[in-house]
Amino acid sequence: MLDVQSMNTGDAAALPGAEVVEAVRALSARELPSLVNRIDVDGYYPEDLMRAFGRLGAYAHHLPGKSPSVDLMTSINAMAAAGEHCLSTSFCMWCQDALAWYIYASDNEHLRTGIGPQIASGAVLGGTALSNPMKSLFGIEPMRLKGRRVAGGYVVKGLLPYVSNLGPDHYFGGIFEVEDGGTTRNVMAAIPCAAEGLSLADNAKFTALDGTRTFAVQMRDVMVPDNWVIADPVDDYIKRIRAGFILLQAGMAFGLIRDCLRLIEQCKSPLGHVNKYLDVQAEPLAEGLAAMEAEVARLAATPFESDRDYWRAVIEARLAAGDASVAAAHAAMLHCGARGYVAGATAQRRLREAYFVAIVTPATKQLRKMLADMAH
Known part of the structure; x- marks a missing residue:
């Protein structure tokens, strides 16, 4: 302990x-x-x-x-x-x-x-409930949380299926849709899991990442006072935070890829004579990681930049992180062979984990959609 x-x-x-x-x-x-x-x-x-x-x-x-x-x-x-x-x-x-x-x-x-x-x-401690809003804001799915204005704040209801890093005394950042005079707008707030009318349900067991306290969040007429509100409306605020939100995810990819390179290196002595015939070797993976780290560092220096080309580069960097994670973990699995395929082996865990980097919001398919939308 x-x-x-x-x-x-x-x-x-x-x-x-x-x-x-x-x-x-x-x-x-x-x-x-x-x-x-x-x-x-x-x-x-x-x-x-x-x-x-x-x-x-x-x-x-x-x-x-x-x-x-x-x-x-x-x-x-x-x-x-x-x-x-x-x-x-x-x-x-x-x-x-x-x-x-x-x-x-x-x-x-x-x-x-x-x-x-x-x-x-x-x-x-706390989490980020922006998976649904990030999809909603880019036309992929409807906003799941709905709020109505009352004296001193909002009353919010709805269900979010997956929110991570939660617990009874944790917080999360959530966005809810408010209808006001025939128009709608989105409002963001910091919400405590202990709020009256809020419940957490552990409904799923995941292939990996099961130790992340990921719950379904049910909100039944939860009072969200004005002093919890982060942004109202969220439009300009989302543009301010989106690059940082996405660039921070690169840390997951960097750490995983480094360990995959370590696994490949470990196999050189016992298996190098046959592993040399595999299409993907450590050197190009390491070079790709170094290039990705340099690009993320460049973009991270100015996270509030509003230029369209900058935003496109952020999306491309995040897409590269997911692709590189899966490629590195796949290569590590092949280099390790049967020893990486047994229960408890690091290589098979890393392969399962790598897919998460590619599917966590914004997922590979959403990132590709975002780039396609920008081309029009």
């Missing part, structure tokens, strides 16, 4: 980015190898570790106004350091990063000074 109380990191948000990444890497290397099969097979949620990463500063450097600069790469690289061992954990870190991103990119001072610092430090 991780002794989270014994860790004394001081003001974690003030630590230099490189130190944060190395601290997360060291903690991940110490804790995750013994937990990863439990996470994968039993659906264990590493809550203590998630909170410890927060105290190290893993969720703070990318936040507008929280750090001296908006440093997405520290958060991405911290996520990747954990992802070298476990994609479930790095995905939960992305959920936490995204929730903090929403709050600190908002004009709501109540949220920025209230739960904002607690989310940035990992004292409060």
Whole structure:
């Protein structure tokens, strides 16, 4: 069990980015190898570790106004350091990063000074319920949450099938549709799982990523007061946060691909004489990873850029991350052969995890649709 109380990191948000990444890497290397099969097979949620990463500063450097600069790469690289061992954990870190991103990119001072610092430090954990809205905003499916205006806020109802990194004391960022005088608009809010009328249901067991506390969220006339509102309406706000939302996901891909390269390297001595005949070798995968890391770093330097070509490049980078994750995990599986195909082997877990990078919102098919829409 991780002794989270014994860790004394001081003001974690003030630590230099490189130190944060190395601290997360060291903690991940110490804790995750013994937990990863439990996470994968039993659906264990590493809550203590998630909170410890927060105290190290893993969720703070990318936040507008929280750090001296908006440093997405520290958060991405911290996520990747954990992802070298476990994609479930790095995905939960992305959920936490995204929730903090929403709050600190908002004009709501109540949220920025209230739960904002607690989310940035990992004292409060939470997720992002933007899978449905991100699909809805790009014409793929209808908005699942509906709200109506009442005195002091909104009353919201609806069902979201999959929201991750949740628990009874967690929060999530959600968007609901409001009809007002014959027109509709979308409103975003930070919503506590403990809100009256809100329930969580564990309805599904996943092929991978089952240790991510992913629930169906049912809202039955939940009161959402004005001081929980992140943006109303969301149109301009979504354009402000969308690049950061997507670029932060690169950390999952980076960590997974690095571990796939490690698996391929491990096989060189016993199997190199036959693995050399496989079409995909480590060198081009490593070169592709380096190029992808450089492109994400370039884009992450200006996450609020509004230029159309910049947005297209963000979409292309995210598409490349999903494609490269699946390719690297597929190659690692073939290089490992039967030893990677047994229950508990890292290679077969990595292959299952890699598909998640390609299907989590925005999925490969949505990204391709977005690029096609931009061409018109």
